[in-house]
Amino acid sequence: MLDNIVFFSEDVFIDSRDKAAMDALYNNDASKTILKFISDNGLEGIYEYIYKSSYARLTENTSPVIFECLKTSCEMFALDSIPEIYAEFSYENTASLGGMNKPFITLNTEYIRTVDKKTLLGIIASKTAEIKAGHAQVRFMMWVLEMVGQYIPALLSKILTAALDECEKNMVYTSDRAFYLATRNYGLTVQQMFGNKISKEMADRFCITDNKCGEYCFQYDDFFEYKNNHSELHMLQSILSSQPFIPVRIERLNAFIEEEAI
Amino acid sequence: MNAKIKLHGLKTEEFIHSKEVKRKGELLENKQVQKLLKELNEQVSSFITAQRLGKYVRLSRKTAPVIYDILYDVCDILDYDEIPELYTERLYAADVIPCRAKRSYLLVPDFIINNFDTDMIYYAVGNAVTMLKAGHADISTMANFVPLNMLTAVPRTLIIHFLHAADMTSDRGGLLACQSISAAMRCHLIELGLPHSEIYNVAANDKKAEKYIPLLLKKFESLRENTIQKLSGGIQNFTYFEGAAAEMMSDLFSWYGSGYKQLMSKYGG
Numbered sequence: 001m002l003d004n005i006v007f008f009s010e011d012v013f014i015d016s017r018d019k020a021a022m023d024a025l026y027n028n029d030a031s032k033t034i035l036k037f038i039s040d041n042g043l044e045g046i047y048e049y050i051y052k053s054s055y056a057r058l059t060e061n062t063s064p065v066i067f068e069c070l071k072t073s074c075e076m077f078a079l080d081s082i083p084e085i086y087a088e089f090s091y092e093n094t095a096s097l098g099g100m101n102k103p104f105i106t107l108n109t110e111y112i113r114t115v116d117k118k119t120l121l122g123i124i125a126s127k128t129a130e131i132k133a134g135h136a137q138v139r140f141m142m143w144v145l146e147m148v149g150q151y152i153p154a155l156l157s158k159i160l161t162a163a164l165d166e167c168e169k170n171m172v173y174t175s176d177r178a179f180y181l182a183t184r185n186y187g188l189t190v191q192q193m194f195g196n197k198i199s200k201e202m203a204d205r206f207c208i209t210d211n212k213c214g215e216y217c218f219q220y221d222d223f224f225e226y227k228n229n230h231s232e233l234h235m236l237q238s239i240l241s242s243q244p245f246i247p248v249r250i251e252r253l254n255a256f257i258e259e260e261a262i
Numbered sequence: 263m264n265a266k267i268k269l270h271g272l273k274t275e276e277f278i279h280s281k282e283v284k285r286k287g288e289l290l291e292n293k294q295v296q297k298l299l300k301e302l303n304e305q306v307s308s309f310i311t312a313q314r315l316g317k318y319v320r321l322s323r324k325t326a327p328v329i330y331d332i333l334y335d336v337c338d339i340l341d342y343d344e345i346p347e348l349y350t351e352r353l354y355a356a357d358v359i360p361c362r363a364k365r366s367y368l369l370v371p372d373f374i375i376n377n378f379d380t381d382m383i384y385y386a387v388g389n390a391v392t393m394l395k396a397g398h399a400d401i402s403t404m405a406n407f408v409p410l411n412m413l414t415a416v417p418r419t420l421i422i423h424f425l426h427a428a429d430m431t432s433d434r435g436g437l438l439a440c441q442s443i444s445a446a447m448r449c450h451l452i453e454l455g456l457p458h459s460e461i462y463n464v465a466a467n468d469k470k471a472e473k474y475i476p477l478l479l480k481k482f483e484s485l486r487e488n489t490i491q492k493l494s495g496g497i498q499n500f501t502y503f504e505g506a507a508a509e510m511m512s513d514l515f516s517w518y519g520s521g522y523k524q525l526m527s528k529y530g531g
Contacts (some may be wrong), residue, residue, distance in 0.1 A: 092352070198319055198350055198375075215322055215325050219315060219319070245312070246317070248316070
């Protein structure tokens, strides 16, 4: 499975919306101030202590399969060094990024326990690509804002949070692309989009194959029919979740695959 | 699992909790509540639809055959014609959540799908279908959106007070659907925090549950002996959306010995 590693350039795996949002963020004075505040006050050290002291660090000896996936992913997305990887005890099926200048990956125990090797590669690849795309900094800013938000003017805090939330949504598209590029499996990529919602066994029953959403098509169509008649949907998405709606993610992935084929 | 008796012709009035009847009257008479619910209904239906279509995953007979078969059977048992859609998401919760905003659907947490036995699923789905049948879902759906401020304090409290009583009725509906007191109690024990692997030690079957539950409830009753404890129970009733799990359990268990048995014999059990 991990033979013939292909290298992907940033132009390929970073979604254009994500890139535009990240560029806008990094060129923004408020972000520069927050990043400087983080560096000047040693906040990364505090964060690292809080989180790393609660997680189990995985190594080549404890988790050879995870490490193999991590190494492969780092080659695919040309990371300079292999990031640390941790396991977190949680029911949620999620993987996340921590740290800022030295980002690390966290996998939840349920994820590790329930997914197969290929899915694991996709998950780790998506986080590795996110590190390369500079997402760790944004996520770190979100954490800092969450911590200090109550001490700064409410309006400023809300504006910054809204801007970062919007960035976070666009990051998901890059993450989805990376999952697909690493696994080259459309069905698996779509399945992991609702991996947080349903079991693998049930996801398999949706029969999602190459470029077809299987049983999910009906909901996908209903969603876009509703979206076309309700302009407030974008605003609702912002309020409802830090992630884009599943049908929107699928649509974006489909567009990428078509673009790649051309 | 035993074959279930179909309660064709069953009306909510036959098993509604007396407290619900009283509190529903208070709710309907209060103009502030009616205005608030009407306004919310208009404003949040897009929000709920967006959540349903974009965030949750819709299940079908093909993707979730077992749950769908149970849903159809429960609707038949409780004589409810309108089969709701089913959605799921990853959620560590022991209740199926009914929702009605222009359209009815049930949100089934993946925890239930992966951990509940068949009779427990009957109970959880039966409970939610009763909330649709009895009209509770119209109010519970909107209750989540009632803001907490001075203007809404009174209607909010009345809604919470009503929902506690409504939950007692829907628990009865759940029991009528699963027709197994042990399954109903297993669901409540999970809500009380007993590990999933241990619920069968005390409520594997009706006989075991009938022996164990009174002992458990006796301990809970001793918690409400003095005035302060009674007062704290009252505060909980007016502030929390969910009633105290032990209180709900106690109410259902006592109905099992009276109203439930009468109803089942009426419908041929």
